Amino acid sequence: MSILRTPPVAGTADPSGLPANRVAAGALPCNTCAARQFSICAPVSDADLPHFFAMSVKLRFEPRRYLFDEGDAPRYVFSIASGTVCLSKALSDGRRQITGFLFAGDFIGLAHGETCAYTAEALTPVEVCRFPRDRFERYMTEHPHVERRLLQIASTELAAAQDQMLLLGRKTATERVASFLIRLSDRAVAHGRSGNPVCLPMTRAEIGDYLGLTLETVSRTMTQLRKRGAIDLDNTSVVRLTSEETLRRLAGV
Amino acid sequence: MSILRTPPVAGTADPSGLPANRVAAGALPCNTCAARQFSICAPVSDADLPHFFAMSVKLRFEPRRYLFDEGDAPRYVFSIASGTVCLSKALSDGRRQITGFLFAGDFIGLAHGETCAYTAEALTPVEVCRFPRDRFERYMTEHPHVERRLLQIASTELAAAQDQMLLLGRKTATERVASFLIRLSDRAVAHGRSGNPVCLPMTRAEIGDYLGLTLETVSRTMTQLRKRGAIDLDNTSVVRLTSEETLRRLAGV
DNA sequence: TGGATGCCCTGATCTAGGTCAAGGCAGGGT
DNA sequence: ACCCTGCCTTGACCTAGATCAGGGCATCCA
Structure with missing residues (x-):
């Protein structure tokens, strides 16, 4: 696995040219970050934001790059500013399970023990704020609101994981794909x-x-759903839900 | 679903005969609770234990009884003192997915939103400490150690959930059963x-x-694993691992 | 302009595991 | 002593989805 790992590409997100962790408070990129309100940083007070931000580095990952790999030492946690990331676990013969697709606002870094429990890979160009794990944990200890927020996030993730177990263990192929499209739609909303x-x-x-x-x-x-009139494919990566009701029925509760 | 729900049976765990939430500090059942060191109560200081305990009621559930049902209002959280509980989610036609088996020391109450996200059912006679959700959350706010512990628990659960997704999405029947037996064995250890x-x-x-x-x-x-020499069945509910190495190999990483 | 590459779709065939059915065995009640 | 019930096992057969194979269609680069 770790052979596949590719090093991150340093970002250019801060237009000021200053090192990312030394930006004047008034010019914080956080203030214009579209993902902020959905992120781990949401409960960070404006007054404390410079301090919080100072822990982080903003990085950009190109498609197919790994943020980290299953088995790595978990040195960082991440907050996604833009782009799509997938988390996955693999068996030794190459079979793999993607455990989640993550988008702007999502947090990466839960569920690790001594080593990373999964691989995180950029599917599109991705911008993240990266925090050293130990400093992030220290910050949490001193800021219970952030810790509380992380517990909420973990709880939501756990509920999503249980939904996914139901899908993987008991749903048919049609139900799986229909559920997947509905989830993506609901998440966008x-x-x-x-x-x-x-x-x-x-x-x-x-x-x-x-x-x-x-x-x-x-x-x-997908073609079967199209023929049934539930969806329409503009191109292979844009799906119009022509009958959301049909789709929800096919998703099977 | 909720038709199936059966009311809990009040317990008789406290030999003093006093109401469970009014026990003298020296006589706390917690002091002899075998599950304590593995429970959410582990980080509660001895000094604070009476206060913590005072929030709880100890209850006993008979096999096939529900602690709560998917869709219920999540009024309580639980810590298992003894017995086996399963958590499950169901589809409307009866297909169901058990998302976890829980034993002494395990915590129940994560992952709920407005309603319970899953059903919790006793498989054996079960003893639990039950806490009102709101009081438990207030206690956590005032005791960061407990909140931190819950975050650890959530993180561990999440890692287990991801393992289970890999199992459900990509493993063969033999790999699933072998993995299951190994997990139970490892957990006992x-x-x-x-x-x-x-x-x-x-x-x-x-x-x-x-x-x-x-x-x-x-x-x-199971019989295939027996014929391959990996296990032996004393009776249907006691499995001897005759070759743990074979079993781990069959579990596929 | 003409490959080369990466995705996607579709058809033919195969198979792991599901479904249906029957029988065994242990425990509990009368 | 007998039945009933719940659980487990095993056999025969079936099917949803995997596997194998081929072809199409963008995009990129020389």
């Missing part, structure tokens, strides 16, 4: 974007690795 | 008990609902 033309910033193979199916089955199921 | 004759306090159907298989496949796979 929750983040204030349109839920209807749903963007799929991942390949059919990646969807398959998320849904416990092969890419062929994902593809076949 | 982690709790200071013997890892080798593994007890299965759940039925084949329940194992199937946990592993995304049918009870027939679980049964067939």
Whole structure:
């Protein structure tokens, strides 16, 4: 696995040219960060934001780059500013399970023990704020609001994981794909974007690795949903939900 | 679903006969609770234990009783003192996925939103300490050590959930059953008990609902593991791991 | 302009595990 | 002593989805 790991590409997010962790308070990029309100930083007070921000470095990862790999020492935690990341676990023969797709506002760094429990890979160009794990934990200890927020995040993640177990253990291929499209749509709405033309910033193979199916089955199921009048494909990565009701029924509760 | 719900049976755990939440500090059942060191109460200081304990009621649930049901208002959180509980989610047609088996020391109450996200059912006679959710949260706010501990628990649960997604999405039936037996064995060891004759306090159907298989496949796979020399069945609910190495190999990483 | 590459779709065939059915065995009640 | 019930096992058969294979269509680069 770790052979596949590629080093991160340093970002250029701070237009001031100053080192990312030494920015004047008034010019904090956080103030214009679209992901802020959905992020771990949401409960950080304006007064404390410079201090919080000072712990971080903003980085950019190109598609197919790894933020970290299963088995690495967990030195950092991340908050996604933009782009799509997938988390995955692999078996030694190459079979893998994607455990989640993450978007702007999502936090990466839970569930690690002595080593990283999963791989985090950029699927699109990704911008993240990266925090050293130990400093982040110290900060949390001193700022219970942030710790409380992280507990909420963990709790939400856990509920999502349980939903996914139900999907993987008991749903049919049609139900899986329909559920997946609905979740993406609902998530877009929750983040204030349109839920209807749903963007799929991942390949059919990646969807398959998320849904416990092969890419062929994902593809076949998509055309089947199209023929049933539930969706329409503008191109392979933009899905219009022509009948959300049909889709929700096919998703099977 | 909620039709199935049965009311809890009040416990008789406190031999003093006093109401469970009014016990003298010196006589705290916590002091002799075998589960204490593995529980949410582990980080509670001895000095604070009476206060913590005063929030709780000790209850006993008989097999097949529900602690709560998917969709209920989440009024309580629980710490298991003894017995086995399963958490599950169901589809409207009856298919269900067990998302976890819980034992002495485990905490129940994460991952709920407005309503309970899953059903909790006693598989054996179960003793729990039950805390009102709101009082428990207030206590946490005032005792960061407990909140920190809950975050650790949530993080561990999340890692386990991701393992389970890999199992459900990508492992074969043999790998699933072998992984399951190994996990039970490892967990017993982690709790200071013997890892080798593994007890299965759940039925084949329940194992199937946990592993995304049918009870027939679980049964067939067990006899296959027996024929391969990996395990031996003393009776249907006690498994001896005759070759742990074979079993770990069959579990596939 | 013409490969080369990466994704996607679709058809033919295969198989792991599901479904259906029958029988065994232990424990509990009368 | 007998039945009933719940659980487990095993056999015969079936099917959803995997596997294998081929072809299409963008995008990129020489």
